[in-house]
Amino acid sequence: MSILLRYIAYDILRNRMIIAYTLFLLLMSATMFSIESNPGKGLLNLLNIVLIVVPLVSIIFSTIHYYNSYEFIELLLAQPIPRKRLAFGQFLGWVCTFAGFFDWGGHPGFTDRVQQRGPQSGADGGVSNPHFCGFGHVGRGAHPR
Amino acid sequence: MIQTQNLSKHFGKLCALNNVSVSLQKGKGVSLIGPNGSGKTTFIKCLLGMVIPDAGRICFNDQPILRDSWDYRKQIGYMPQIGRYPDNMRVRQVFDLMTDLRKDSHCGPLDEELIEEFGLKNSFDKPMRTLSGGTRQKVSACLAFLFDPAVLVLDEPTAGLDPLAAEALKAKVLREQQKGKLVLMTSHILNDLEELTTDVMYLVEGDLLFFESVENILERTEETRFAKAIAKIMAQQGKISSTPQRKTIAL
Numbered sequence: 001m002s003i004l005l006r007y008i009a010y011d012i013l014r015n016r017m018i019i020a021y022t023l024f025l026l027l028m029s030a031t032m033f034s035i036e037s038n039p040g041k042g043l044l045n046l047l048n049i050v051l052i053v054v055p056l057v058s059i060i061f062s063t064i065h066y067y068n069s070y071e072f073i074e075l076l077l078a079q080p081i082p083r084k085r086l087a088f089g090q091f092l093g094w095v096c097t098f099a100g101f102f103d104w105g106g107h108p109g110f111t112d113r114v115q116q117r118g119p120q121s122g123a124d125g126g127v128s129n130p131h132f133c134g135f136g137h138v139g140r141g142a143h144p145r
Numbered sequence: 146m147i148q149t150q151n152l153s154k155h156f157g158k159l160c161a162l163n164n165v166s167v168s169l170q171k172g173k174g175v176s177l178i179g180p181n182g183s184g185k186t187t188f189i190k191c192l193l194g195m196v197i198p199d200a201g202r203i204c205f206n207d208q209p210i211l212r213d214s215w216d217y218r219k220q221i222g223y224m225p226q227i228g229r230y231p232d233n234m235r236v237r238q239v240f241d242l243m244t245d246l247r248k249d250s251h252c253g254p255l256d257e258e259l260i261e262e263f264g265l266k267n268s269f270d271k272p273m274r275t276l277s278g279g280t281r282q283k284v285s286a287c288l289a290f291l292f293d294p295a296v297l298v299l300d301e302p303t304a305g306l307d308p309l310a311a312e313a314l315k316a317k318v319l320r321e322q323q324k325g326k327l328v329l330m331t332s333h334i335l336n337d338l339e340e341l342t343t344d345v346m347y348l349v350e351g352d353l354l355f356f357e358s359v360e361n362i363l364e365r366t367e368e369t370r371f372a373k374a375i376a377k378i379m380a381q382q383g384k385i386s387s388t389p390q391r392k393t394i395a396l
Contacts, residue, residue, distance in 0.1 A: 011234055
């Protein structure tokens, strides 16, 4: 499982779309507090991102990634590893990289100004990431093949 | 080595496999032949446990393959029809991933003969997305042979390979076969199969039409060349299936 996690994480880390997403998060969390005079409002704006953008990106990206690696997953299934371990390894690979990117991209927002509430918003994202990666993961079960 | 009993699989109304019973022995080169959509790949996927059959069972070394059994795959090397790999991985990493995944089940040296023959070492640092279709096919072939498995399952192995590489692959398959391994392959290029085949499994729309040795087929069709004999059978089959009473004709 850890082997799969490592290789999948490596594949995702080099993906251009995901790097753009991280930079977007970084930019957002850095600017939200500088345009708003009231840090509470800035945090509210960040919360909107956590609620809308993060789930959307994790669903779309994990689905696209799954469809692109369909043939590779088939090849992995022909190897002597249990299916569950494969599915779980892949899921963890997504979740860990997404959570990592989210934390890194949202870093200024969590540490700046509203230090008491920052960690909470970070935790929100941390919870929503695996859930929505999971939705992408489950969505593939509905695929007829 | 591999036995299937009344293997059946339906995809909705489509019948991909219908009561297929065969017994595949060690040291044989079994060719799966049939028109497009006749269930060849489905049969292979059933063997690999990627498709769960609706009915019937498969035994590998007398052990039935169940829904969640995976141990038997230690002895199988699989080369898929379409080799697509994660875009950002390098060739070396794909090989490393596979060796890591199978290191528990495989002890002993890796079989890197084919890597040398294809000259793949030169492209080991290239990302997979930059490779041509043929080179990807070479990677798939090398991965199938890497762990010295007792059973080789090759789905259209020579499609997309240049003549030199195709010859190298065929020579390799032949060598492995002589070592007593079972090789199961599909291809539409009958000339490629000719030297490697000892038995033919002919599927049409999920039905196993016959499973015979090459000598038998040559005798039956009164031909000297394998490709011609199969072409003759296919032509006969075509005539039969174009008549409306097809199902009533005993074969």
